[in-house]
């Protein structure tokens with residue numbers, strides 16, 4: 358059984374209080390959300406009441422009442438002598454877990470068919486590569502660095518191979534940048550909502566996030582980044598690093614216009630901030646041409662996870678050559694390089710990326726149109742975004758019910774990620790991320806289930822904060838991409 362001490366629990370509980378609600382109820386709601394999300398694995402032991410009360414600066418009665426509520430909802434089991442253990446309650450009407458029918462927690466696309474042929478060619482090359490060296494390599498294969506650099510150059514951002522560092526996925530790149538470019542206690546600017554694992558990586562190195570709002574483009578509203586809020590956040594907190602997703606922001610789909618990109622570069626220059634632009638989804642345009650890369654002044658993060666396949670685990674950092682050398686020197690002890698075979702596969706597949714992207718455009722268009730059509734038909738009260746690219750829709754529910762809805766959907770075998778997973782402090786109970794890269798068949802099955810779950814949530818009058826009472830399906834740690 359894994360013990361979760363008050364110190365490791367504290368970052369997960371950051372911002373747990375909900376204004377206007379009794380503290381014990383907010384605390385219980387946050388622990389339930391962590392359990393349902395899989396961030397607190399079933400079987401984790403929670404700290405003793407007195408310890409947690411001291412860590413949170415609340416009375417022991419508050420923690421006792423929260424634990425009592427969790428025991429009633431089936432999310433906590435307490436035994437004298439062995440403490441309180443997180444549980445996921447069984448589905449009603451049957452013991453054990455609800456069968457997993459549809460898992461939409463991951464915003465992914467199927468593996469591009471070009472990957473298989475590339476893997477065959479890469480495997481044929483492997484013996485010669487293996488004979489030539491140890492395979493430990495901190496910057497990446499020269500030919501892959503060349504190819505990645507050439508793609509930036511072709512997209513309008515001249516780049517040399519020594520300005521590229523290959524990593525095991527964009528997430529590893531974000532982790533490396535977080536460790537290398539920030540110190541514990543530094544302010545870092547993030548978007549709200551944001552990509553949860555970027556936030557996790559920044560928090561893991563002790564950075565203190567400052568949020569700037571991003572809104573999904575809607576029917577009457579262009580959405581995007583609030584310029585005043587950006588300026589205010591830079592000026593007030595002088596962040597050491599900013600993590601932005603300017604091209605098909607995950608989860609809102611917003612795209613930052615060129616003028617605002619220049620303004621952000623200027624703000625970063627003025628306040629000494631390293632801009633990290635995460636362009637993992639930048640080439641997933643549906644309606645028009647893909648936005649060009651962010652200006653050169655930023656550190657760019659890229660990946661093949663959403664173009665070729667997530668299972669390849671290949672991403673990169675594009676930065677000036679000095680920063681690339683600095684990052685390479687600081688990779689160990691966390692990682693000692695990137696798998697050579699995966700790099701070879703990507704090197705063989707990248708020349709076909711334009712064909713891959715043409716197919717992605719069709720897949721994503723079909724998925725988006727199907728999803729928005731189905732949602733409009735089955736859930737007419739929801740606010741639907743205008744999505745021109747990327748792989749998910751950030752829908753507005755009209756009430757603070759996202760966690761309750763996700764729990765009700767899980768009981769029916771439909772797994773989604775609740776809005777608060779994308780916020781800093783339990784915000785976004787009014788929102789739900791729905792990925793559409795799974796194909797229309799899956800969406801046609803999923804949306805009626807979602808509508809049924811919604812009907813239950815509305816009938817129960819659940820309001821999100823207490824709405825996780827009742828059964829939740831299993832969450833897998835780290836189950837959102």
Ligand SMILES: Cc1ncc(COP(=O)(O)O)c(C=O)c1O
Nearest residue numbers: 526527528552637660662672838
């Ligand atoms: C915006 C963003 N950044 C980073 C990642 C992680 O990418 P990778 O699978 O290459 O680590 C994802 C994956 O969903 C993402 O959406």
